[in-house]
Structure formats: C-alpha cells, structure tokens
Amino acid sequence: MVSADNVNLDVLEHIFTYLAGNDLPSVALVSRSFFAGVIPRLYRTLLFRLSHAKRYPALMSPFSAIAAHPEFAIHVRHVDIRTVPVVKTQCNPRFLLECARAIALCSNITSFRCSISNALPPFLAALQQTDRLQRLRISAALTTEQATRVVALSTIRHLTLDFASWNLMDLLPRWTAVLQNNLTTLTLYMAHELNETVLESALASLPGLLGLHVIGCPKVDHASLLALVTHTPNLESLSMTTGDPARPLPTPPNLLPHLHTLALDTRLPAAPFPAPAPAPAAILAILAHLASSLPPPRLAALALKLPAAPPALIAQLIAAHGPTLRRVALLDCALGTDSLAALSRACVRLERLEVRVPVRDLTPFAHALAPARTLRTLVDATPRTGPALAQTGVRHLFARIPSLMTVVTGGRVWTRRTGLSIALERHPPHGAGVHWFMPRE
Structure with a gap:
C-alpha cells in the first residue's frame, strides 16, 4: 500500500x-x-515584514529558527527584510543579532533585500562571505565606511540601490568596474546625489548591461539617460524620469535594437512650465526619438506614470508600438473610453493591462475593452482610497471581455473558472515588493 x-x-x-x-x-x-x-x-525564503515585526519577539523570527537549527540553513536561497522591530526608535539589537547569525550560516543565498538602511551594517560582514549572491536590493543611505564594504560584493548580477547616499554613488564607478563581467541589471531609485558624470563613468564599464532603471534621480533626466545609453547598446529594458521637455535629445539617436520594455516616470518640472502639459510633451518627444532610431525598437511592455493621458499620446503610442505591445500600465491617470477602445483595437497582442477601473462607469469601460481579443489579465490601478471593485463588477468584466481570465484589484485576485464561475484569492499587492517600473516576469 x-x-x-x-x-x-x-x-x-x-x-x-x-x-x-x-x-x-x-x-x-x-x-x-x-x-x-x-x-x-x-526555508527557501526568509521573509520579515511589518506583520511579523508587530508580533516580535512573541513570534519567533525565521532567522531565530535558522540560528536554532543550523542544518536548515543549506536550504535558504532568498533573504527579504522589509522592516525591523524597534526599541525606543532604534532597531532592535536582539533581532539584528539573530539576522546576522542566520545570514552567516546561509552559504547558498542568491538574493538579499534589506529595506532599512540602519539595519544593513550588521549584515555586511556575513554577506561578504557569500559567493553565490546574485541579486541585491538595499536601502543604501550609507556612510563611507559602510559603502566601502558594500562595494566589496563582487558576484552581483542584479543590483538595486534605493535612496543611495553620495558616499555610495561616489564609489559606484569603482563597483561597476568590478562587476562588469557579471552585472546585467542596474536600478538606481531616488538617488538624489547621482549626477550625469558619475553615471557615465559607471556605465562605461557595463557594455553588456541588459536592464537600466534610473528613477527619481533629479540630476539625471530622460535627456541625460538617452545620451548615456550609447555605453549600453544591448539594453532590453529601460526606465527613466522625464524632465524639461524642451531639452534637446541626442542626434542621431543612440541605437537600442534590443529594447522591448520601457517605463517612464513623469515629474513635472518647476515653473515656468505649466502643469500638466510638460509630462505628455516629454513622453511624446521620447517616443518620437526612439521611433527615429534605425532600426526602431519594438516595445512589448510599456509603463507610464503620468497625471494625464491625452488622446494624442495614446495615438502616437499605438502608431509606434501597437502591433507588438503585450503589457501596458498607465498609472496615476484616468484613460478615456475612446483612447481605451483605440488601444484595445490596435494592440492585437495585448495580454496584460494595468489601468484605473472606473467602478461607477464600468459598462462603457468594459465595452471599450471588448475588442481586446488577447487580453488575459486586468490590473486595477485605482488608488486604495478609491471604491473597491466588487464581485458583481468582476462578473460584468468577464461577461463583456471573453478572453479575460484574471482581474487583480488591491490584494484580491479574481480568476475565471468555467463560464462566469469565478474564484477569489487574496494576496498582498506586488507594489510592496517590486518597484512599479521594473519588468514583470
């Protein structure tokens, strides 16, 4: 038996x-x-988030479990520390000690994330002992001494630095020179001290880079980045923040024949430019610039974070990339039904759409999406303060859009079964773990 x-x-x-x-x-x-x-x-992933911190130390942390059972450390591949418990506004020293001991035991770690910069220093010695670490994402407001220890990590393939200090940005060219044979993705988020000179020195060592994402760095805008990509001709994904739409773009445009994923974050410039006109103007200029490249890149995924999506922008987007787009995300803006219908008809391969779903005007919204014959996943990008999409609304979307299989709204995932039978699963929204501009697997 x-x-x-x-x-x-x-x-x-x-x-x-x-x-x-x-x-x-x-x-x-x-x-x-x-x-x-x-x-x-x-034990493959050691995850510690806010819900765990609220119950610490009454709830044993996964790091404490590893320290108590070192034989399980061999199975750990991913460490994800999104918050830490505090004692009188300071990181809990007991928790930091548990984490440092556990990380020192985990010799097979391939990815590490720490979202709290004050918590990172105790882990640096243990991380330097790992020779399989490939993904690193840290909140990088570090001192010079701490930054020096971080840049000693030489096996990184995917690097994300959030809120990096000038101390680390100053060492970035030295680090990329060490990582030039390994690094395939570089993400710099909200690095206020990053400038064009430092970034150019860093990118000069990375001709094989496949993903470059520079978002929220005020001294490096779209014009600067489009000039610097001459060092990275093999890029497949690119993210940037728009600046002054009047800034000239490089002529002739740098060739990006392999680019298939683009994310644009619009930050309205200071006066005298009025709002919100500059944001679409900058995006239109970028799309025209890419289209003038020979051969022009054909995008499969596009994410835009902007205050308004005028019909002219949607029309140019469709004209340039409609036949090839598979994933589209339009964030922080409402899309008109005419533009949505045009997008549905022109994007004949569209599989995933992330856009605000108007709960009170759901019927015209669903009618505009009906021509999308390949759409399988719809993600509601409405802010959490907005009205929630209820089960009746989800059923209506499934009824009007025959190809639609999944609707994601907040932490709820609705899946079509047979006919109009649907199932509900609850998951934490991906935004807590993945930057909005990063390519989706």
Whole structure:
C-alpha cells in the first residue's frame, strides 16, 4: 500500500512547491516524511515584514529558527527584510543579532533585500562571505565606511540601490568596474546625489548591461539617460524620469535594437512650465526619438506614470508600438473610453493591462475593452482610497471581455473558472515588493 512514508522524497518536494503561506508549516506537522519534504520549500525564503515585526519577539523570527537549527540553513536561497522591530526608535539589537547569525550560516543565498538602511551594517560582514549572491536590493543611505564594504560584493548580477547616499554613488564607478563581467541589471531609485558624470563613468564599464532603471534621480533626466545609453547598446529594458521637455535629445539617436520594455516616470518640472502639459510633451518627444532610431525598437511592455493621458499620446503610442505591445500600465491617470477602445483595437497582442477601473462607469469601460481579443489579465490601478471593485463588477468584466481570465484589484485576485464561475484569492499587492517600473516576469 502506498503511503506518505514510502513516496519518493523528490516527488514530495515537487508537490510542496505548489504550496505557500500557512499551508507549509501545517503540512510539516503531518508526518516525518512530509516534514522532510517540506523543509526545503519552507526555508527557501526568509521573509520579515511589518506583520511579523508587530508580533516580535512573541513570534519567533525565521532567522531565530535558522540560528536554532543550523542544518536548515543549506536550504535558504532568498533573504527579504522589509522592516525591523524597534526599541525606543532604534532597531532592535536582539533581532539584528539573530539576522546576522542566520545570514552567516546561509552559504547558498542568491538574493538579499534589506529595506532599512540602519539595519544593513550588521549584515555586511556575513554577506561578504557569500559567493553565490546574485541579486541585491538595499536601502543604501550609507556612510563611507559602510559603502566601502558594500562595494566589496563582487558576484552581483542584479543590483538595486534605493535612496543611495553620495558616499555610495561616489564609489559606484569603482563597483561597476568590478562587476562588469557579471552585472546585467542596474536600478538606481531616488538617488538624489547621482549626477550625469558619475553615471557615465559607471556605465562605461557595463557594455553588456541588459536592464537600466534610473528613477527619481533629479540630476539625471530622460535627456541625460538617452545620451548615456550609447555605453549600453544591448539594453532590453529601460526606465527613466522625464524632465524639461524642451531639452534637446541626442542626434542621431543612440541605437537600442534590443529594447522591448520601457517605463517612464513623469515629474513635472518647476515653473515656468505649466502643469500638466510638460509630462505628455516629454513622453511624446521620447517616443518620437526612439521611433527615429534605425532600426526602431519594438516595445512589448510599456509603463507610464503620468497625471494625464491625452488622446494624442495614446495615438502616437499605438502608431509606434501597437502591433507588438503585450503589457501596458498607465498609472496615476484616468484613460478615456475612446483612447481605451483605440488601444484595445490596435494592440492585437495585448495580454496584460494595468489601468484605473472606473467602478461607477464600468459598462462603457468594459465595452471599450471588448475588442481586446488577447487580453488575459486586468490590473486595477485605482488608488486604495478609491471604491473597491466588487464581485458583481468582476462578473460584468468577464461577461463583456471573453478572453479575460484574471482581474487583480488591491490584494484580491479574481480568476475565471468555467463560464462566469469565478474564484477569489487574496494576496498582498506586488507594489510592496517590486518597484512599479521594473519588468514583470
């Protein structure tokens, strides 16, 4: 008779890859065989977020569990520290000690994230002992000494620096020179001290870079970045913040034949430019600039964060990239039904659309999306303060858009089953873990 005790362990491990959340520790309590099969999955990611910090130390942290059971450390691949518990406005020293001890034991870490800059220094010594670390995302408001220790990490392939201080930006060219044979993605978010000279020195060492994302860095706008991409001709994804639309763009345009993912963040410039006209003007200039390249890039994914989406912008977007677009995100703006209908008809390969869903005008919205024959995922980009999309509204969307299979609104994921039968799953929104401008897998 077949039982859990004589099922191959590899089969159990494969089955448990489909489980997540509280199901994993529950399964571990079933039997010794289940326990052995679930441990690699259970300890693959050490995640610590706000809900955990609120219950610390009453709730044991995953780092404390690793410190108590070092034999489980071999299974850890990802460490994700999004917040830390505090004691009198200071990071809890006990928690930091637990994390440092656990990280030192985890020799197979491939990705590390720490969203609290004050919590990072105790982990630097342990991170320098890892030789498999490929993804690094840190809140990088560091001192010179701390920055020097960070740039000693030499195996990084995907680097994200949030709120980086001048101390680290000053060392960025030195770091990229070390990483030139490894680094494929560079993301710099809200680095106020980053300037064009430093970034050019850094990019000069990265001719093989595939992803470049520079967002919220006031001294590096779209004109600067489009001039600097001459150092990175193999780019596949690019994100930038728009500035003064009157700034001249490089002539002739730098060739980006492999570019398929573009994200633009519009930050309205100071007076005398009126709002909100400069934002669409800058985007129109960028689209025209890319179209003048020979050969012009054909975008498969586009994300725009802007205050308004005038019909002229949508029309130019469709003319340049309509036949190839598969994923479109229009954030912080409402899209008119005429523009939405034009987008639905022209983007014959559109699979994912992220846009504000007007709950009170759902019927014309659904009618405008009906021509989208390939649309499978609709993401509601309405701010959380707006009215929620209810089950009746989701059913209406499924009825009017035959190809639609998934509707995501906040932390709820509605999935079409058979006919108009739908299922609801609750997940935390991706925004907490992924920058909006980053390419979706």
